[in-house]
Amino acid sequence: MSKSKILLTDKSNPWLNGYRDPVAKINAFNNNMDLIPLTRDGENRLIVGDFATNKILGYKGINVEFQIEVNEQIIAVSSFYPEQSQFSGIPCLCFAVDGYIFIYQNNQPRYKFPLPKIEIHPKELEVWQQFQEGSKEVQLKMIDQWNKLRNEQNISLSSKALDVLIQTKAIKQQELIKQFLSGGIDMLNLVDTPTCLTKINTYQEGDSAISQLVIGTENKKLYILDSAGMQIQKTYEIASAPTSIICTGILQGDNRIIITTRDNQIQFIRNGQHEPIIIDLLSKPVQSILVNNSIVVGTMNETIACYNYKGSKQFSFKVNSGIVALEGMQAGSAKNALGYLMGLENQELRIYEGKQLVHILNIEGMIQGMKFGMFGREDGVLIMILKNKGIDIRILQRGFSFQSFMSQNALHNDEEERPLKIKRTNLFVEQTERERNNPVPIYRCLEKDLLKLRLKTAQSYLKVLEENQIGVNSGNINTSSNLRIQADIQGLGPVFKILMKIENLGNQSLQNLVMTYMYDQKLYKIVKPVNNIPFLLPHVSFPVSTEILSIDQNGASDQIKVIITEKNKQIPLIGAIIQIPLSEIRE
Template sequence: MADGAGSAEAKGAVANEPEKKKSPWLDAWYDPVAGMSCYSSFLCLSDLAADGDHRLVMVDMKKRIRMYKGTTIQWEHKLPDVPCAVQSFYHEAGHPPIPTLAVASGHRVLIFRNMRPSMQYRLPPLEIDPVERDIWKDLTQDGADIQAGFDRLNAARENGTALSNQSIDFLAVEDLESQTEYVRACRPNEDHLLQQQTAITCMEVLKQNMDEQTAVSMLVIGTENRMIYILNSSALEIAAKVKLEAVPTFISVLGLFDVEYRITVACRDGNIYTVKNGQVLSNVIELETQPVGLVRFDKNVYVGCMDNVIHCFHFKGKKNHSIYLPCPISCMSLLQITKSRVAKALVVALQNGEVRLYNGKHLIATVETNDVVTGIKLGTFGREEGSMVLSFKSGALMVKILQRNANLDGTSVTVGPPPEQDIPLDVPKKTKLYVEQTSREREQAIDMHRTFQRDLCKLRLSTARAYVNLLGTGHGPMSTAAGAQVRINAQVLGMGPQFKILVRIQNAGATALYDVPVHCTTNQNLYRIPRPSFFLPVLVPQQVYLVEVPLTCVNENGGTAAVRIFLASARGTVPLISAIVQMPISEPAIIDSF
């Protein structure tokens, strides 16, 4: 009977607590020793074998590309350079359509087909300034003046000329002999003397003429020289290119290349630009801080910023709302389900280990993790459409699957006042004393207000007088004299009977003080100070001075007393400031104990 009653009470207590929202995510797989820490652009989900089983493709900073089929590693390959993005696209309409894997690395796009390296596309080199080209043409001649060429290159750099890496390396050489060797080493490559390559910063995929999953696609590439390149479906030629005002960092595409398309670009200058059919539109979104993530949600653009805020803009530039987060944003991605049902949601990973699911500005669910999420990818993994792949800072890998009956409708989230607001407060009944006090306040409101203001003024006056007296006697934390503000702080070092008082003195004003006397007083029966008075020659503004005051306890019983330190003025008798040091109980001398 007792157990039954206890169980009933426990159930009642649980029922009274607010019900915890069930997570819509199911744990599918976790590999703590995967050993690949990836950003969001380093992850890709694609049906690379055209068998309906979507693989996970990962690249990392260790120049590796790895493919997972289910929970096993199916393929791994070494890359020639550090990658910055990986994407899959369909270069032709085959039967069955087999996607192509593209890895952006340096100034090249590496193409993999059927899990084998197929080809690579190199971005066009940058145009070299004619001034720099003429200087190097003179340097490669026999009998050229190396020092004169060095000075000309240095002057060109100071005038704002963008130099190539070869010229920058040459200017880093200091002695003339090494400069001569550097120029001699460059002469055999006279035909390819000055070639400046750019670097890819981001990459996306744009459908060409059909809005289908297996339609022919094109690569959209952002580079360090502030360019957007659109490659054709074979990734061999540039179909279109656009010049931006800043270096792109995040790209989001929408539409078809042959019909109409929009490219939303977040750049390093803190602005968001829109490219429509190869033209940069005039409506520019200016952010308060640097962007850390960009996601397009229908006609809205969600931008995560470094100030822990996600801003939602209409694609024409109008701001809709903002979502304020408790900690910095790690990465963002879009959850999109189209087969079983139509649903979209925004997934945001925070640096405290939380992964949040938003529909609009409504928070739907939160997933807690034990590590910092560095990369997130949503799509179809295996045969499950609503899969979420998480890559952690420690190199771990986690896969979660969205429940098929999960409710992603943001309108179902409770908005407005909390339900506790409808519960009436337990207000006590009005007593006779309460009624008398309220009636007195109504009748004598003016007199009570005047009395209160008079007492408040008296209190302020008394406080000001006490503070002035405190500063006048030098007892305050800071004193002002001759336009200078002085601070003092003291610290006791030692266990006894030998002590040392470390005094820190700072002139916080704008005027220097000269010949400042310092006096130390204490109980002569307890302590002996060898030099109780001394002078400080000068106190420079904003400079902290350390003064050591030795002190010896002469009382065998080890008593304690206070030591007072005064900073006086060279011309006045009132101390500028003082500090009281409470001494600890002195330990007996170790030598005397033997």
């Protein structure tokens, strides 16, 4: 057996199942996720910028603690610690939209930072003015001038001019020109769009040290804001729009900024100066991360490459599927990433140390974005957003280390590669001889038994349908409904209180719902056995509380089934089983 197959065994699985919600309906990439301690309670919140619903979701545990609605699509999420603030020790939550950076602190809006406008090249501006004053024939000649300007090396046209040039018909080009010039020449100024966010520490290293926000934009600019996040402190021009930015060191000392661009290059800025080192990639970059002072890049040609700060390639290798996400991974007491996680299109999550494959885990869905770190008070938590809009949370086993884990797998490999020596009994030899001499009758007997089994299964299923115990079109549970029940039990007995939250996960409201209970009447008595839910809005929790009295003399424990149906209908929308604990005995 090969080593990669041994790494897939459950005995050597370093992950513990944390939480999984296949109907979370979240859309996010790595840039739209972060783990941030937004309060002083010592718990990290998961911040997700949903680019489909334009909402910032703040998770505390598995529940949504807050939401921030935005009118624009969310591009990236990050945080930084300001130098002076009335909420000292609490980081600022930052998220980027088209033209602006929103900054929140203590769940309150702090500042809306506008990005500088894009200046149009003077030669392009002259052509726009001639468009406004000239006839249609002159306008067609002006388009030819734009084509000549686009071919010049030192001139980059604005996005509006490029939109005109990509049109194949002259009529559509003239319509676009009229649309752009309807507000005058002054309306041609474009707002820059951010592509990625990160932070750089100001005076000292540390996760909670004072830091400053770093912004990469479509206009090939890199901005470093001041410690308050209200003004631009430094501006750098880069060769292409950045896709990811990595910052190391401190801004007031030795620092390095590593920029992965859309033109398949990695550039370096050290202590405010552009370094002559440029790494040329063979394909479009998916993501770049920093692992043990090395740059690991995943590209679209299914290749992982590792480079040092001098631009020398340390290693590269191919994977058997497309790379969709990369994330650094810490193990044990190490603060820096010693390994990395890789999400593939074939629904695999892999752990690597350098170029050594450590573990493979099959996920029920393709990973779209992931974040590894401290979630709540637990270290080593991996949050994965799947392409099917679900969320999957795994927890790394405590005491995990790359060396001990790989040595343990090597022992498993040696043990399982040893051939098994099985003694052949007389019965085994006789049975083998019988199957060799009579293959046709034995196969026919097998076919007959399989047909009998299928017939028996069909008859049993039909019987159950006739008794209305389960159903496909009319059964116990309506699978098309999108409801979720969360229940908490309060009390030690004999009086218990069940606090439930009913949430409508669909996009349409529900009316006239009825909640009933199934329970052993010899053990419990429910004060209000029927609860009416008149109206349930989408994505809004409806609270329901019920008191339960334990009437058993021994305080026995049992289950209570909660069923929600529509009024005057027999098909339940959802059901839940609540385990009632042992009750204190009445004196």
